[in-house]
Amino acid sequence: MLDIEKNQNRTTHLYMEVYEYYRKLILDGKMAPGSKMPSLRKCSQELKLSRTTIETAYLQLAADGYIMAKAQSGYYVTEIASHQHINNQPGTHKETYYRYDLASSGVDKESFRFDLWSRYMKSALRQNERMLTYGEPQGEADFRETLSDYIRERRNILCSPDDIVVGASFQSLLQILCPLIHEVYPEFHRVSFPTPSFVHGSTVFGDYGYEICYRNKDCDVVYVSPAHMTKWGEIMPVKRRLELLKYANERHHLVIEDDFENEFVYFQKPTPSLFGLSGGQGVVYIGSFSRLLLPSIRISFMILPPELLNAYKKKAGFYNQTASKAEQIALCQFIRDGHLAAQTRRLKRLYSSKLKQLRRSVRQVFGTGCQIQVGAAGTSLALTLPYEKSGDELKKQASEKSLHLQILKESEKDVTVLMSCSSMPVQDFIPACELLKSVVFD
C-alpha cells in the first residue's frame, strides 16, 4: 500500500506522492488500460488525504496522459501507458497476426458448423439441475458411455465406460497418469517420445521427474503417436506396431498411445490402434477431439489398462474434473446424433483434397528445386529448400512480410519448413508459396 508520510516538514507536495504512486502502477502495467481509477472520495478515504490533494494528483496524471476523465463516470487509465508497458516487459507472450500462417494448427473455418454446435451447447446449458453440481471426477457417465461406443465403432477398441477418464486436455490426463505410473511402476524412470516436438507431453513427464529420451524403444515408458509420427503425417506401419507391442510386452514396458489425427489417415484404411491390437494390456490410449471440432473445445480422454485403472479408482475422488460439464453434455449428444462421424468424413475429404492442392501449388511455385515430404496422414507437408542462412533468420524475414513459418530442420545448405493446409484457404496457397519463395531466394 501507499505509505504516505504526513510529515508537515516535508517539502515535496503530498499530491506528487499520490501522482508517483499511480504513475508507477500504470507504467508497471499493474493498472491496465481502460481500468477505472478509484473515485476521489474512496481514494481520499483510503489514503487519509484530503479530496483536494487527490484531485490535484489526478489532474496532473490526466495532464501527463496517464489517465483520462470520462464525464459523469470518473477517471480511466489510458492506452499510452499500455504501449509503454508492453514495450517495457521483455518476454511477454504476444499474439501476432499474420497474413499467411503456414504453421497454424487451427481448423478450416468453412468446415465447422458453428450453428449446430451452438444448438447443442444451448441444449446442454438448459439442463439446469445438472449444471448446478460439480461434475463427476472421471467425466460425465453418459458421455463416457457414448465414448466407449464411439471408439468401439471407430477404433475397434473394446472398453467399458468405467475404464475411461475424461479431462480438459491430454496434458491434464498426463498429469493424472504420471503419478499413477509412479505408484504402480516405481521402478520406471525413462520415457521415450517420437521427436523433441512432442514438447507438451515431455514437459509433463519432465515435471514429474522422468528422464526424456527420443525414439528409444528400451525406455520404461514408450510414448507414441502412430498416426502422427512426424509433423508431416508419417504413420507407423502395422508391422512396426506389432513389433513394438511384442517388444514392450516382453520387457513389461508401458506404451502410451496418443491417437492424434488417426482420423486423417488418407491413403489406406484407418490403421488399427495399439490398444486394440494389444487387447488393452500394457497400453494407455489417449484420444482427443481438437482436430475434429474446435481447438477451443477442451475435451480429451484416456483409457487405462487394469493395473493403472485400479490405482486410479482409489484416487479418482482426489482429482477435480477439468473438462467443462456443458461441453461434455453437448459433445455426448452431438456424437449420439451422428454429427461427429459426419464431421470426421467431411474433414477427411476436405483435408485430403487441400493437402493434394497444396502439394501441387508448391510444385508449381518451386519447380523441381525443392524436396517435398508428405506422410499418409495429417494436414501438413515438409518442404526442403536450398538456404544457407539460419532457420531463425528465415523465420524472422518471413515474419516481416507477415508470413508465419515453423522450421523443422536446417543444415548448412538447406532448410525444411512445415506447410500446414488445415486453416489456410485454398486460394491463399499460391500467394503464400510465392511469398515464401521471395523470402528464400531474394
Added chain:
Amino acid sequence: MLDIEKNQNRTTHLYMEVYEYYRKLILDGKMAPGSKMPSLRKCSQELKLSRTTIETAYLQLAADGYIMAKAQSGYYVTEIASHQHINNQPGTHKETYYRYDLASSGVDKESFRFDLWSRYMKSALRQNERMLTYGEPQGEADFRETLSDYIRERRNILCSPDDIVVGASFQSLLQILCPLIHEVYPEFHRVSFPTPSFVHGSTVFGDYGYEICYRNKDCDVVYVSPAHMTKWGEIMPVKRRLELLKYANERHHLVIEDDFENEFVYFQKPTPSLFGLSGGQGVVYIGSFSRLLLPSIRISFMILPPELLNAYKKKAGFYNQTASKAEQIALCQFIRDGHLAAQTRRLKRLYSSKLKQLRRSVRQVFGTGCQIQVGAAGTSLALTLPYEKSGDELKKQASEKSLHLQILKESEKDVTVLMSCSSMPVQDFIPACELLKSVVFD
C-alpha cells in the same frame, strides 16, 4: 399401459403397482431424466384410479428419488436411472441420489440466472474466428485484463494481466505451479495445509513428491485459505494474516493463498487478501468462480509473484490452456457487464439468510442438546451430537434413509456432522433435521 388388476382380493396396495410401473419405466430409460410425469388428474383418468392413489404413488417415487416435484409445475424424472445403471457396475465411482443432501457443495438452484449465462455463452460461441484456434496458454488476454480489474476492485489486489495464469481448476493451476516451485526453490520439500480435508490440493503436491504437513508454519510452502480455514467457515483474522506474512517473509517461505469463498464473509467487511497485504511478494494468489457461478463452469486463475512468473514465462508455451475458450469469453463479458458483482451480492444475501435459517432449524429440532459451530463465512455449520456408535455407522444409516452426511469429527461420546445450506431449499431444513434426529436418537 399399466394393467392394474382391480381385484378386490389383492392385498398389495394399488399405489404400489403404480409406483412399480413408473419405477420400471424410469430405470429402463423409457422415461428420460428431465421428462415430465403425467399430471395427477390425467394419470388418474387414464388409469381409472383415484387421485389419492396416484398422489401416494408419486410421493413414494419422489421420496425414493425417482422423480422430483417442481412448484406449480408438476413432477419430473430425475437422473437416478443413469446413476443406478452405473451403480450396477462394480468398482465404479458412485453418485447416489439423496433426498436430503447435507454434504453438498452445489449452488442454490434458484440463485443462478441460467438464461442470462446461456445468452453470454451463445454470444461467445458466435465469435467463430476466435473459436477456430487454440486458446492462449496463459488464458485469453481480454479475460485476464478483466480479471485484473475485477480483483483490484474486489480484493484490492494490484497486478497486471500478465501476472495472471488461467486454468480449468485450481488443481490444473497447482499442476503448473508445483514444477515452477521446484525449479525456483529446489530446496523446498514440505508443504503445510490447514486441515487434511484439503485433499485436492495436497494430492497434487504429494504427486510432485512434496511432504504434506498440517497447520505447520515452519513448512517451506504454506497453503492457506483465509476465508475457509475449516469447512464451517472459520476465517483467519487480519492480525493472524499479518503475523503469517511476517513469519513467512523472514524465513523466505512461499505462501499460497487460496481465496475460496472470500465473497461469503458475512459478519464483517471482506477481509484483506494476503496477496494485497504483502504487495504480492512471496505470495501466490488463487481465485475461482465455482461458488459464484455454476460449479460445472471450470475456470480458476492464479497470480504469480515475480520469481515464479519469470520461470513460468519460459515454459508458458509448453502447457496447453485447460479452461474452455468459450467459457472464458463468456465470463469476461459477464464480469464487464457487472453480472458477476450482482450475482455475488445476491448469493451473499441468500446464503447469509439461509445459514441463519438453518441454524434456527437445528436449534428448533435438536434443542439445547447439541453444539453448533458457525464461522464468519461460508455456507455451512458444524453440528455436534451425542452419539456412541461410529461416524461411518451414522453415515450408513442416514444414507439408507436417503440422507447424505459428511462426518467432520467423532469421539467415543459424540459425532460432528457438516450441515451445508447452499444447495438445499429452505423448506427442507426442518425435515432434514428431523430425519437426522431420528437416525441419531432412534
